[in-house]
Amino acid sequence: MEVKLGVWIRQNSRHVYGDGRQYLLKKIGDLGSIRQAALEMGMSYRAAWGKIKATEEGLGIKLLERTVGGKAGGGAILTEEAKRLIGAYEEFRQGLDELVNERLTKSLKKQGLVL
Amino acid sequence: MEVKLGVWIRQNSRHVYGDGRQYLLKKIGDLGSIRQAALEMGMSYRAAWGKIKATEEGLGIKLLERTVGGKAGGGAILTEEAKRLIGAYEEFRQGLDELVNERLTKSLKKQGLVL
Numbered sequence: 704m705e706v707k708l709g710v711w712i713r714q715n716s717r718h719v720y721g722d723g724r725q726y727l728l729k730k731i732g733d734l735g736s737i738r739q740a741a742l743e744m745g746m747s748y749r750a751a752w753g754k755i756k757a758t759e760e761g762l763g764i765k766l767l768e769r770t771v772g773g774k775a776g777g778g779a780i781l782t783e784e785a786k787r788l789i790g791a792y793e794e795f796r797q798g799l800d801e802l803v804n805e806r807l808t809k810s811l812k813k814q815g816l817v818l
Numbered sequence: 819m820e821v822k823l824g825v826w827i828r829q830n831s832r833h834v835y836g837d838g839r840q841y842l843l844k845k846i847g848d849l850g851s852i853r854q855a856a857l858e859m860g861m862s863y864r865a866a867w868g869k870i871k872a873t874e875e876g877l878g879i880k881l882l883e884r885t886v887g888g889k890a891g892g893g894a895i896l897t898e899e900a901k902r903l904i905g906a907y908e909e910f911r912q913g914l915d916e917l918v919n920e921r922l923t924k925s926l927k928k929q930g931l932v933l
Contacts, residue, residue, distance in 0.1 A: 704828070704829050704877070705827075705829075706825060706827055706828075707827075708823065708824065708825060708826075709824025710822075712820075712821050712822075712922070713819070713820055713821070714819050714933075763933070784931070787929040787931055788926075788929070790929050791926045791928065791929040794925040795922045795924075799918070799921070803914070806910055806914070807906075807907075809910075810907070810909040811910075813906065813909070814903070814905050815902060816899070816902055816903060818829075818877045818878070818879070
């Protein structure tokens with residue numbers, strides 16, 4: 704038996720961040736491009752851009768700086784705040800499943816249930 | 819900003835318990851009837867019965883005893899193990915959202931982010 708968790712960070716009842724957004728933002732950071740990240744994730748550029756925009760607006764922080772020209776023909780790099788958001792979410796999410804699993808096991812045991 | 823959680827207890831990758839199942843089981847206990855519980859939840863009898871069956875099989879415990887005849891024309895009552903499962907899940911779930919919210923806030927603050 705295991706517990707699977709879904710985590711949705713919401714602002715005014717709207718989804719603004721979570722595991723999927725974290726993955727997307729890291730991928731953009733790694734590849735330096737929204738377009739490349741979207742491609743790798745099987746998502747349209749428009750969808751990826753919309754998600755980033757919704758997070759920026761929801762959280763009130765700027766996540767990406769656009770780079771212009773150069774070999775790559777322009778791209779995107781993470782802002783300092785985006786890096787801090789990724790770091791914070793990583794720390795928060797790390798070990799959360801285990802913590803929740805332990806909590807459930809403890810409650811079940813207290814009731815004499817070993818499932 | 820708030821964190822919303824989804825909790826899925828799984829056995830061999832199959833969903834066997836969670837917030838919805840807990841609600842259904844409690845409702846059956848309150849009403850003494852799968853049919854009445856299903857009706858109140860806008861669910862078919864077949865769907866409700868299937869969920870209970872999947873939980874029983876997944877967790878390897880019996881949840882309901884059938885009652886026969888009487889004024890209500892037969893119904894269902896919770897087994898001792900079902901009551902313990904409800905109690906355990908209630909304890910586990912109580913305060914979990916707050917705990918996770920605090921964990922996130924702490925990680926964000928450590929990164930100097932107040933969202």
